[in-house]
Amino acid sequence: MRIAVSKGRILQEALEIFARAGIVPEVDPERSRQLILPCRDSDLELVILRAADVPTYVALGAAELGVTGSDVLMESRIAGLYEPLDLNIARCRLVVAGPAGAAACLTRPRVRVATKYVRLAQEFFAARGQQAITVKLYGSMELAPLAGLADCIVDLVDTGKTLEANGLESYQTLAAISSRLIVNRGAWKLHHDQVMPVLARLRHAVEANQEHA
Ligand code: AMP
Numbered sequence: 001m002r003i004a005v006s007k008g009r010i011l012q013e014a015l016e017i018f019a020r021a022g023i024v025p026e027v028d029p030e031r032s033r034q035l036i037l038p039c040r041d042s043d044l045e046l047v048i049l050r051a052a053d054v055p056t057y058v059a060l061g062a063a064e065l066g067v068t069g070s071d072v073l074m075e076s077r078i079a080g081l082y083e084p085l086d087l088n089i090a091r092c093r094l095v096v097a098g099p100a101g102a103a104a105c106l107t108r109p110r111v112r113v114a115t116k117y118v119r120l121a122q123e124f125f126a127a128r129g130q131q132a133i134t135v136k137l138y139g140s141m142e143l144a145p146l147a148g149l150a151d152c153i154v155d156l157v158d159t160g161k162t163l164e165a166n167g168l169e170s171y172q173t174l175a176a177i178s179s180r181l182i183v184n185r186g187a188w189k190l191h192h193d194q195v196m197p198v199l200a201r202l203r204h205a206v207e208a209n210q211e212h213a
């Protein structure tokens with residue numbers, strides 16, 4: 001079976017959980033350029049992808065299992081997936097943030113928002129009765145209000161240091177975020193005998209990880 005994993009922060013933390021579950025790639029994914037990584041003593045292999053591509057691979061059955069952020073799952077809302085386990089890693093918050101002291105933009109009828117979470121931002125502002133003009137960006141969101149591209153951003157925040165270093169502050173939290181195990185619905189039914197033991201091992205590993213945190 002194949003497990004699709006988001007590269008970056010999620011991969012680093014997921015590898016610790018995988019190791020506790022006895023899922024160990026034969027080569028170190030952080031040093032190798034290999035994109036398909038067979039695992040020791042098993043028929044499992046990891047595929048390392050951009051976060052937003054993980055649900056697509058799993059929903060279309062190119063990977064039976066996947067690990068990605070709940071932010072990605074909420075934004076993409078792809079059908080055909082089960083989400084049986086919160087891995088409780090790569091935890092952060094999805095927030096609306098902007099220049100310190102300028103939270104009044106949350107009360108204006110129209111607001112310009114830079115984000116890669118266009119759907120979540122639209123829904124958040126629509127629920128407040130505000131019209132959001134979204135500017136889709138792919139990185140360095142914090143720059144947008146400073147450069148005059150947007151009034152505020154909807155983005156992930158962990159320690160808040162990046163916001164602070166750029167004179168920004170969080171105005172409101174939209175959601176608490178963590179990484180989730182996702183399973184293709186077809187694989188869940190057809191390969192139940194293979195999926196269940198892996199799920200059980202990962203569940204134990206998550207519990208052990210929390211005890212040692
Ligand atoms: P921080 O300065 O610790 O608040 O981190 C903020 C930066 O890290 C922002 O650019 C975020 O997009 C990114 N970030 C924070 N948490 C995560 C996460 N769990 N996964 C991916 N990126 C994150």
